[in-house]
Amino acid sequence: MIQWTGLLVFLIAVFVLVPSYIAASGRTDFYYTLTSVALLSIASAGVWLTFYIGRINIGQGAFALIGAYVSAILVTKAGFSFWLSLPLAGLFAAVVSVLIGVPILRLRGVYFAMITLVLTQVVTLTALALPVTNGAKGITSIPLPGEISVFGLTVIPDFAGLENPRLAFYYTSCALMVLTFAAMYRLVNSRLGHLCRSMQQNEELASSIGVNIAHIRVIVFAISSFLGGIGGAMFGSIAQSVYPSSFQVTDSVNFMLNCFLGGLGYVFGPMLGTLVLYFGWDLLFELGRYQLLVYSGMLIILMLFLPNGLLSLRLRGKGVAGR
Amino acid sequence: MSNLLEVRHVTRKFGGLTANNNISFSVNENEILSVIGPNGAGKSTLFKMISSFLPTSSGEVLYRGERISNLKPHTVARMGVVRTFQETTIFKSMTVRESIVVAQHLRAKASLAGYFWGTKSAREDVESFGRYADDLIDFLGISAIRNELASNLPQGNLRALGLAIGLATDPKVLLLDEPFAGMNHDETMRMVQLVRKVRDDRGVTVLLVEHDMPAVMSISDRIIVLNFGEMIAEGTPTEIQNNQKVIEAYLGSADDEIGI
Ligand SMILES: Nc1ncnc2c1ncn2[C@@H]1O[C@H](COP(=O)(O)OP(=O)(O)OP(=O)(O)O)[C@@H](O)[C@H]1O
Numbered sequence A: 001m002i003q004w005t006g007l008l009v010f011l012i013a014v015f016v017l018v019p020s021y022i023a024a025s026g027r028t029d030f031y032y033t034l035t036s037v038a039l040l041s042i043a044s045a046g047v048w049l050t051f052y053i054g055r056i057n058i059g060q061g062a063f064a065l066i067g068a069y070v071s072a073i074l075v076t077k078a079g080f081s082f083w084l085s086l087p088l089a090g091l092f093a094a095v096v097s098v099l100i101g102v103p104i105l106r107l108r109g110v111y112f113a114m115i116t117l118v119l120t121q122v123v124t125l126t127a128l129a130l131p132v133t134n135g136a137k138g139i140t141s142i143p144l145p146g147e148i149s150v151f152g153l154t155v156i157p158d159f160a161g162l163e164n165p166r167l168a169f170y171y172t173s174c175a176l177m178v179l180t181f182a183a184m185y186r187l188v189n190s191r192l193g194h195l196c197r198s199m200q201q202n203e204e205l206a207s208s209i210g211v212n213i214a215h216i217r218v219i220v221f222a223i224s225s226f227l228g229g230i231g232g233a234m235f236g237s238i239a240q241s242v243y244p245s246s247f248q249v250t251d252s253v254n255f256m257l258n259c260f261l262g263g264l265g266y267v268f269g270p271m272l273g274t275l276v277l278y279f280g281w282d283l284l285f286e287l288g289r290y291q292l293l294v295y296s297g298m299l300i301i302l303m304l305f306l307p308n309g310l311l312s313l314r315l316r317g318k319g320v321a322g323r
Numbered sequence B: 001m002s003n004l005l006e007v008r009h010v011t012r013k014f015g016g017l018t019a020n021n022n023i024s025f026s027v028n029e030n031e032i033l034s035v036i037g038p039n040g041a042g043k044s045t046l047f048k049m050i051s052s053f054l055p056t057s058s059g060e061v062l063y064r065g066e067r068i069s070n071l072k073p074h075t076v077a078r079m080g081v082v083r084t085f086q087e088t089t090i091f092k093s094m095t096v097r098e099s100i101v102v103a104q105h106l107r108a109k110a111s112l113a114g115y116f117w118g119t120k121s122a123r124e125d126v127e128s129f130g131r132y133a134d135d136l137i138d139f140l141g142i143s144a145i146r147n148e149l150a151s152n153l154p155q156g157n158l159r160a161l162g163l164a165i166g167l168a169t170d171p172k173v174l175l176l177d178e179p180f181a182g183m184n185h186d187e188t189m190r191m192v193q194l195v196r197k198v199r200d201d202r203g204v205t206v207l208l209v210e211h212d213m214p215a216v217m218s219i220s221d222r223i224i225v226l227n228f229g230e231m232i233a234e235g236t237p238t239e240i241q242n243n244q245k246v247i248e249a250y251l252g253s254a255d256d257e258i259g260i
């Protein structure tokens, strides 16, 4: 009951209160900020899921970049609708992650982390080298998402014809975020989530009860990368451009930090973590060249005192994922 | 045929060390067979090869005539041969009941996607997992710790939990590695009763490794003795107690260790 009320309040805040506040205050730059938070939290949710099988994933930037390019190429070169390119971008990222995941997912701890850390760089270099990605010039002038109509009824309007495409992107991104986290919540509380928990706690015991751990790891990594691809594709569409530097190693690190900060034990951790990190960074802008120093220092302190993330403050003992 | 499990000329080398050397024996359906031997004799290694946690260096293990060695542990578990662990290997942050529910993985009828969408068969599975978990908890007489976190359990209960997790997979053959370790006399006796009950009521064939000789002598139909990786004897408890080689192997260790 409390959960449903919470969800309702959240939905009203996101879809009604925030837009009316922005309209009233005229701070339309907030649309871009909050849209970014929503999309980054989708990609972070993927990273959180890899944490859930006991793997530190510092490679989500790679899959975001892949998603951004796949969507951009499909829209600009093959004339696909953006709305079709979006799931395809996620799927492509997932397929790539399966190919990479099969050999590397058996590695643990720092070994897996190191390889994923290199992934972002590898994808950047690949984007620079391939003809289809147009090298350092990237892909620009990507058209805005077009209309979707069912039986002549417009479900989603042509973004180019809108007075305020930023608002449309905000709604789309938030809807995707809500969908992502609803799916994550369901996943964590369904059998796959339970099996992940068993693997995270003891892989040997999990395999002794018949869990095909290699198989589950690959499935989870694919879902994780799917989310990265979706987030990346949305970013590309908003910026109407993709460059090899659109997602960098720092982004991959940030995705991971979002999860740490929000709390690895909570499905909604990455959402909160992303929000706090993104705004925290912006708020420290005034500090000029000390920005990074203060920011990093605060992160270290936070993680020392709240090893289970921000959500452990409010939800101590309840609402733990999978319970 | 009553030969359920057959170990055929199994050898395992770790570098220069031969942990198991050309071991052969067979296990009858519905029997309780113990593997004993001094520390480092190769008992756990043998169990790990039977359950495919370790590949053999040579030789093979057959279950109902099919090879089960050198496969993947989950494949062998799926066929009905399941091991428990010598160390206290548990799901630390799950409760007893949660552990037993998750351990019923192999009984699942619905697919993972089915659980995500909550299909009818998934809902039926979840319900039957819960019911079965409660039955198993009653069967093992551990209802007092049903909702305890595994990490909070004392040693004696941990063994029972290990057994419960193994049983939840609905095995045909259960390999128990030192199920009585760290237990006092009463706990051991209760556990001995449980293992018997598992065999009698559920028709599970049990292989066990144990150092507690009185327990082994009372529970086993047959005993196999390993020493420095060699199988030096096989027989009924009485035969083993009177076997000269076995007595020699245990010489130097306290007499009561073998219960004579
Ligand atoms: N993974 C391994 N790598 C190298 N040597 C190993 C490995 N596992 C076991 N051994 C060695 O093989 C021998 C047999 O070990 P094993 O664990 O099978 O003995 P055990 O009979 O179970 O002993 P205990 O009664 O102490 O449990 C020992 O000398 C051990 O050191």
Ligand SMILES: [Mg+2]
Binding pocket: B043, B044, B045, B086
């Ligand atoms: Mg052992």
